[in-house]
Amino acid sequence: MEQPTSASLRADARRNREQIIDAARTMFLRMGVDVPMDEIARAAGVGIGTLYRRFPDRAELIKAVSRDSLHEMAEVARGLERDEPDPTVALRDLLRTFRDRYLVIVMTAVSAHAFETLKDTPAVIEDRDELLVVVGRLLRRCQEQGTVRPDVAPGDLILAVAAISRLIPAPGDELGAMVFDRLFALVMDAFRVGSPAALPGRPVDYPDVTQLRQHGGLAGFGRA
Structure with a gap:
């Protein structure tokens, strides 16, 4: 099986970040900045582990x-x-x-x-x-x-x-x-x-x- 390249991994990381940012913006809009992090991950289509790797806590996401x-x-x-x-x-x-x-x-x-x-x-x-x-x-x-x-x-x-x-x-x-x-x-x-x-x-x-x-x-x- 072909292994992912460093370029593709960086692209995936950027895409995940953009999805999380977009989802957080929408969820903050609908529910305020205290919306549960797992709901943001679900809306972004990523796992909660991926979200926390990108943003260790709510403050960093805000x-x-x-x-x-x-x-x-x-x-x-x-x-x-x-x-x-x-x-x-x-x-x-x-x-x-x-x-x-x-x-x-x-x-x-x-x-x-x-x-x-x-x-x-x-x-x-x-x-x-x-x-x-x-x-x-x-x-x-x-x-x-x-x-x-x-x-x-x-x-x-x-x-x-x-x-x-x-x-x-x-x-x-x-x-x-x-x-x-x-x-x-x-x-x-x-x-x-x-x-x-x-x-x-x-x-x-x-x-x-x-x-x-x-x-x-x-x-x-x-x-x-």
């Missing part, structure tokens, strides 16, 4: 999911800021990316469990901070252009997308997907200049998100 997704989002943010001349279009498309990868926002912005796991992970922190900087720059350009209301800050955008994303529909749920898209469009429309009602309080920035999380004000996020 880091890997966040690292991969945040890096992808940071790449999208850099590309949009560089290539899209209209800041309103760039910000809209970036928020759609946030929506489609909302798990990362929930995990890194508001979930206390995941935040504790990720807070000392330089690669995650670097990509997250870069995303916040790009969002802030695009938002200011939109406000200077007069297309986004002046009384909002990046934290308002992040929390709005995270809140909407708690209602993500199940795969194949066409009605749920349609309602979700409408709700996202309605909330995004509220950020436009010309919205009739003034917002209470003051603009929410990322330090406010951090304070809310520390005080338990976001306890419902990141959980099933």
Whole structure:
């Protein structure tokens, strides 16, 4: 019988890792970051031993999911800021990316469990901070252009997308997907200049998100 080559073994390892990451992202989405590891292995189509060889514990898996997704989002943010001349279009498309990868926002912005796991992970922190900087720059350009209301800050955008994303529909749920898209469009429309009602309080920035999380004000996020 032909023996597997080192190249094929590396390819198998990469494929297993991708399957586990994809399954974990989906399971975290559906059940929160405390989903049993054996359920993640089952969804990935690998044995529990394979999962633990790749990711010795839950913390390492959370880091890997966040690292991969945040890096992808940071790449999208850099590309949009560089290539899209209209800041309103760039910000809209970036928020759609946030929506489609909302798990990362929930995990890194508001979930206390995941935040504790990720807070000392330089690669995650670097990509997250870069995303916040790009969002802030695009938002200011939109406000200077007069297309986004002046009384909002990046934290308002992040929390709005995270809140909407708690209602993500199940795969194949066409009605749920349609309602979700409408709700996202309605909330995004509220950020436009010309919205009739003034917002209470003051603009929410990322330090406010951090304070809310520390005080338990976001306890419902990141959980099933």
